[in-house]
Amino acid sequence: xxxxxxxxxxxxxxPVGHTVIAFSATEDMEAAAATLLAQGxxxxxxxxxxASEMIAQVDRDLQNASALASVGQELNxxxxxxxxxxEGCCFLVVDAPDDALEQKVDAVLEQHPARSAQRYGRFMIxxxxxxxxxxxxxxxxxxxxxxxxxxxxxxx
Numbered sequence: 593x594x595x596x597x598x599x600x601x602x603x604x605x606x607p608v609g610h611t612v613i614a615f616s617a618t619e620d621m622e623a624a625a626a627t628l629l630a631q632g633x634x635x636x637x638x639x640x641x642x643a644s645e646m647i648a649q650v651d652r653d654l655q656n657a658s659a660l661a662s663v664g665q666e667l668n669x670x671x672x673x674x675x676x677x678x679e680g681c682c683f684l685v686v687d688a689p690d691d692a693l694e695q696k697v698d699a700v701l702e703q704h705p706a707r708s709a710q711r712y713g714r715f716m717i718x719x720x721x722x723x724x725x726x727x728x729x730x731x732x733x734x735x736x737x738x739x740x741x742x743x744x745x746x747x748x
Contacts, residue, residue, distance in 0.1 A: 603656035604666045609689035611697050614681045614707040621682050624704040631696045639685040646677040
């Protein structure tokens, strides 16, 4: 993924085949990246965003978003990324387009404290952090609020 020209849908960040992970601390992100590299991911498979870079990315997305962007969850998620970035979170975007690579990312999420993580599929975005085993994900809409707020309330 090219950070200077990220993949979008309807003008909003949508990195299909990637997992976007938010970390509260740069050290946690770098530790997770090191683990992924040790598991066979290449440096090109990992894209890092500082808090300020994510804020700038989201600001561009919000300016370019079409009306159709509000139909799915993408617009809601970029707003959540903005809120997390304003709190100082950094982000690791991992190219993991198949099941074997996704399993490696899942294992890393069990080892390293992520604030949130979403796996972007073509038609669905899967929440990976703070999901109770056995719980099904529910219909989402921007009208229901930011996912990050809902996740954070469960952990408090």
